[in-house]
Amino acid sequence: AQTVTQSQPEMSVQEAETVTLSCTYDTSESNYYLFWYKQPPSRQMILVIRQEAYKQQNATENRFSVNFQKAAKSFSLKISDSQLGDTAMYFCASLNRDDKIIFGKGTRLHILP
Amino acid sequence: GAGVSQTPSNKVTEKGKYVELRCDPISGHTALYWYRQSLGQGPEFLIYFQGTGAADDSGLPNDRFFAVRPEGSVSTLKIQRTERGDSAVYLCASSLGASYNEQFFGPGTRLTVL
Numbered sequence: 039a040q041t042v043t044q045s046q047p048e049m050s051v052q053e054a055e056t057v058t059l060s061c062t063y064d065t066s067e068s069n070y071y072l073f074w075y076k077q078p079p080s081r082q083m084i085l086v087i088r089q090e091a092y093k094q095q096n097a098t099e100n101r102f103s104v105n106f107q108k109a110a111k112s113f114s115l116k117i118s119d120s121q122l123g124d125t126a127m128y129f130c131a132s133l134n135r136d137d138k139i140i141f142g143k144g145t146r147l148h149i150l151p
Numbered sequence: 152g153a154g155v156s157q158t159p160s161n162k163v164t165e166k167g168k169y170v171e172l173r174c175d176p177i178s179g180h181t182a183l184y185w186y187r188q189s190l191g192q193g194p195e196f197l198i199y200f201q202g203t204g205a206a207d208d209s210g211l212p213n214d215r216f217f218a219v220r221p222e223g224s225v226s227t228l229k230i231q232r233t234e235r236g237d238s239a240v241y242l243c244a245s246s247l248g249a250s251y252n253e254q255f256f257g258p259g260t261r262l263t264v265l
Contacts, residue, residue, distance in 0.1 A: 141193030
């Protein structure tokens, strides 16, 4: 069975700083996808970044990047130059061929002015 | 519309009542998913449709929960004899098809059972 673990329930950083959110996962599949989703108070789940397991290069989307360590089953999210609008719940998630996304419990991120 | 829509946005009901939650996927998306998000938790998979048929309903917690998608577009999640423990946000997502396609989420329905 797939599992996704986020060990940081809540984090706070000052605006413009860099913050890293941690995630570990477990799967027996050889091919899978990993995601970070952002969920603001509006409840809308927004895809921030995705990583395909067979790609060694870490995914990057503007200020968001990941550190994908396949052997260690680690998938952390780095947010550079953090902005007030980044305040939200962040969920790490995995997807394999059964098409069920497995989510972690989330990290509540506060960006402080 | 451009995105996944869900109605109602909020639903308050009494214990023992029947409720229906509706999801309108993105036009052309053949796959549709339901997830449940309890307070302080990440979403949990309930059921997945490919077209009109339920491809995987292994996440439905018990036989009080049922979902349909009769024409392969709109889906309705039905909950009979609601219990307080059913209170949660119910999220719907759709994708172009199965196998690793990106799932686009709706804003969810917050169900409160008193």
